[in-house]
Amino acid sequence: MNRAQPAPSAVVVGGGILGSLSALALSRLGIDTRWVGPREPAQRDDAAQARAYALAPSTVRLLERLGVWGHLIDTAQPVVRMEISQVAPRARFDVLAADLGEPALAQMVVHADLMAACEATVEAGVSGLQRTEAPLAESDLIGFRDNLAHRPLGASLVVAADGAQSVLRRRSGLLWSRRDYGQQAVVAAFRTEQPHGGVACQWFGPAGILALLPLRDPQVVSMVFSVGHATAATLMAASPQDLAARIGSESGHRFGELQALSEPTAVPLVMIAVNRMVAGRMALVGDAGHTVHPLAGLGLNLGMQDLLALEAQLLAAQTTQGVKGFDPGAGRILRAYACNRAVAVPTVQWGLDALYRFMSSSLPGLPAARAWGMQAIHSLKGST
Numbered sequence: 001m002n003r004a005q006p007a008p009s010a011v012v013v014g015g016g017i018l019g020s021l022s023a024l025a026l027s028r029l030g031i032d033t034r035w036v037g038p039r040e041p042a043q044r045d046d047a048a049q050a051r052a053y054a055l056a057p058s059t060v061r062l063l064e065r066l067g068v069w070g071h072l073i074d075t076a077q078p079v080v081r082m083e084i085s086q087v088a089p090r091a092r093f094d095v096l097a098a099d100l101g102e103p104a105l106a107q108m109v110v111h112a113d114l115m116a117a118c119e120a121t122v123e124a125g126v127s128g129l130q131r132t133e134a135p136l137a138e139s140d141l142i143g144f145r146d147n148l149a150h151r152p153l154g155a156s157l158v159v160a161a162d163g164a165q166s167v168l169r170r171r172s173g174l175l176w177s178r179r180d181y182g183q184q185a186v187v188a189a190f191r192t193e194q195p196h197g198g199v200a201c202q203w204f205g206p207a208g209i210l211a212l213l214p215l216r217d218p219q220v221v222s223m224v225f226s227v228g229h230a231t232a233a234t235l236m237a238a239s240p241q242d243l244a245a246r247i248g249s250e251s252g253h254r255f256g257e258l259q260a261l262s263e264p265t266a267v268p269l270v271m272i273a274v275n276r277m278v279a280g281r282m283a284l285v286g287d288a289g290h291t292v293h294p295l296a297g298l299g300l301n302l303g304m305q306d307l308l309a310l311e312a313q314l315l316a317a318q319t320t321q322g323v324k325g326f327d328p329g330a331g332r333i334l335r336a337y338a339c340n341r342a343v344a345v346p347t348v349q350w351g352l353d354a355l356y357r358f359m360s361s362s363l364p365g366l367p368a369a370r371a372w373g374m375q376a377i378h379s380l381k382g383s384t
C-alpha cells in the first residue's frame with residue numbers, strides 16, 4: 001500500500017462489487033477511505049463474469065443512493081413473474097409482481113455491467129476516496145492479527161470484501177466452516193425462440209435445479225443449472241447444439257428452441273459460514289463472510305444487507321457523536337453490526353439450506369406432498 005498517502009480512517013479490501021460499493025458508501029458518509037480495489041480480469045477463476053444477478057428492490061435502492069443505478073438503467077431487465085415448478089410429479093406456482101403491488105420482483109443485471117457501473121461511479125470522483133489498484137501484499141499482512149484491535153492496515157476500520165477465499169478472514173483468527181453441496185452451478189446464456197417477457201423460471205427436477213433468467217435482450221436468458229459433478233461434466237463437454245437441446249428439454253421448451261450463446265462455465269457450490277462477522281476493528285461483508293446456495297439468487301443481496309447494516313451503525317454513531325472525532329472502527333459500532341448479522345445471516349443461510357434439502361429430497365411421499373402444496377398455491381392464485 002502507498003505509505004506516502006495520508007492515513008485513511010477506513011480501508012476497504014476487495015476489487016469486486018461489495019468492495020467497490022463499501023468504498024463508495026463509506027466515503028459518502030464522509031469517512032476518508034482507501035479502497036484496495038484491483039481491477040477484475042476479463043475472466044475470473046470462479047467464472048463470475050458469466051453470472052447474472054437478480055437484484056432485490058432493497059439492493060436497487062442502495063445502488064440508486066450510491067449513484068450506481070444510473071449507469072445500469074439501460075442494461076437491467078425487470079422480472080415481472082416467477083414460475084417455480086417441480087418436474088415429477090408435475091406442479092407449479094407463480095409469483096407475480098403485480099400481485100405484490102410492485103413494478104418488478106427483481107432487476108436482472110449481468111456481472112460485467114454491474115462491475116462497470118461501480119467502476120464508472122468511482123471514476124466520476126468521490127470526495128475522500130482513494131483507490132489502490134495493487135492487491136494487498138504479504139508485507140501488508142505482517143502482524144495483521146495482532147494489530148486487529150489497534151490500527152489494522154493503518155486504519156481505524158477495515159472492511160474485508162475480498163470474497164469467498166478471503167485472506168483477511170483466514171488471517172484474522174475467526175472460526176469458519178465450509179460445507180460442500182456436492183454440486184456445481186453450470187452457467188451459460190441462450191437465445192430463445194420466443195420472447196421471455198420478463199419471466200424467470202425455475203424447475204426442481206431429477207437432474208438438479210434449473211433456472212432460466214431473463215436478460216435485457218427480449219430473447220436472451222441466463223441459465224444457472226445446479227447439478228451433481230457427473231452431470232456438470234457432461235454439460236461442460238457437450239457441443240453447443242447438444243447443450244441447447246438438453247436445456248430446452250429440461251425446461252419443457254418453455255421459451256421454444258434454444259441456441260447457446262456462450263461456452264458454459266461451472267463453479268462448485270459451497271456454504272461458507274463464520275462464527276462472527278467482526279474481528280477487532282475488521283468487519284466482513286459479502287462472500288468474505290458467507291456464501292449460500294444460488295437456488296434463490298440471494299448471495300449478493302445478502303452481502304448488500306451487510307453493507308446496509310454497517311452503514312446504518314456508522315450513521316447512528318455519527319448522529320450521536322458528530323462527524324469530527326468519530327471513530328468508524330469503535331467497538332460499539334462493530335458489536336452492533338456483529339449482533340445484527342449474527343441473526344440475519346444464519347437465518348438466510350440455513351433457511352436456504354433447508355429449502356434446498358426439502359426441494360431436492362426424494363424421500364417416499366415428499367415429492368407428492370411438494371406437488372400438492374405447489375399446485376394448491378397455483379390454483380389459489382388462479383382463483384383470486
Ligand SMILES: Cc1cc2nc3c(=O)[nH]c(=O)nc-3n(C[C@H](O)[C@H](O)[C@H](O)COP(=O)(O)OP(=O)(O)OC[C@H]3O[C@@H](n4cnc5c(N)ncnc54)[C@H](O)[C@@H]3O)c2cc1C
Pocket residue numbers: 013014015016017018019036037038040048051052053054055134135136161162163164167185187224267285286287288294296297298299300301302303
Ligand atoms: C452460479 C451463481 C449464481 C449466483 N446468482 C446470484 C443472484 O442471482 N443473485 C445474488 O444476489 N447473488 C448471486 N450469486 C452470489 C454472488 O455471485 C456473490 O454473493 C457475489 O458475487 C459476492 O460478491 P463479493 O464482492 O462479496 O465477492 P467477489 O465477487 O468474490 O469479489 C471479491 C473481490 O475481491 C478481490 N480480492 C481477493 N483478494 C483480494 C486482495 N487480497 N486484495 C484486494 N482484492 C482482493 C477479488 O479479486 C474479487 O474481485 C450467485 C453465485 C453463483 C455461484
